[in-house]
Amino acid sequence: MDEETANKNEVFLTLFTANEAAIRAFVRRLVPTQQDTADVMQGIALVLWRKFHELDDHAGFRKWAFRVARYESLGWLRDKCRDRHVLSEDVIHLLAEESTRREAWLAAQREALDECLEKxxxxxxxxxxxxxxxxxxxxxxxxxxxxxxxxxxxxxxxxxxxxxxxxxxxxxxxxxx
Known part of the structure; x- marks a missing residue:
């Protein structure tokens, strides 16, 4: 593996691990169970890894990852649509939009809780x-x-x-x- 590839891999891993909890929380709000979340997260990680070379601005990783997570979650839900416990696609789109909009606030809450736990x-x-x-x-x-x-x-x-x-x-x- 050449040095440039190693550097790109390192950048990806750094960005992914820094954002994984937020992505997982986002997906958890869209799919029914924690096991479903784990399944969807595996697919998201693969897509992010395979398409990382397409991301020009690494500062936009989180936004890009959320977009991928949204589409992967919707695809997973579409595949599971035979289950009567799955929400309609319109409702999932609304949840995804609301989750994206509130992510900054939720991240601030998680950070504040972590600080309080440390106290x-x-x-x-x-x-x-x-x-x-x-x-x-x-x-x-x-x-x-x-x-x-x-x-x-x-x-x-x-x-x-x-x-x-x-x-x-x-x-x-x-x-x-």
Whole structure:
């Protein structure tokens, strides 16, 4: 592999990994399940990789990736249209437009939440993150915290309220997008 190809590969990987969470969140708003999202994301990654050479302005990667994600999601949904639980194409277009329009705000919310999570004491942060880990059994996390399941849910509720308030304050401080 020559140096130019290696550099292009590195640029692609840097841009893709920096934007993957936002692309995944976008797709998740369009398809029914997390497994569907994973399936669609594989196709999106392949299309982005194969067509990366067509992108002239790397600063526009996110916008371009969202456009690809939108079309890949619509194609996936069209293939699944026999399932009566799939939304009509018009509704999907509306959702995609709204998701694209709100992405900057959602990204700011994610960043503010990350900042607020970092402000929590280490043990508290670890318990919150453990409670929201995929396939977690809340009983195990409650036991790890030294609380009953009911007491843990109450503690988690209070912690979520703290995080919501911290996120709100952080967003107000940073100003409108």
């Amino acid at each position: 929590l004491p280490k043990q508290q942060r670890q318990l919150v993150l453990a409670a929201y880990s995929p396939e977690v059994e809340i009983q195990q996390v409650a036991q790890q915290s030294g609380r009953t399941v009911g007491a843990f849910y109450q503690w988690l509720h209070r912690t979520r309220l703290q995080l919501i308030e911290c996120t709100r304050r952080t967003l107000q401080t940073e100003g409108p997008l």
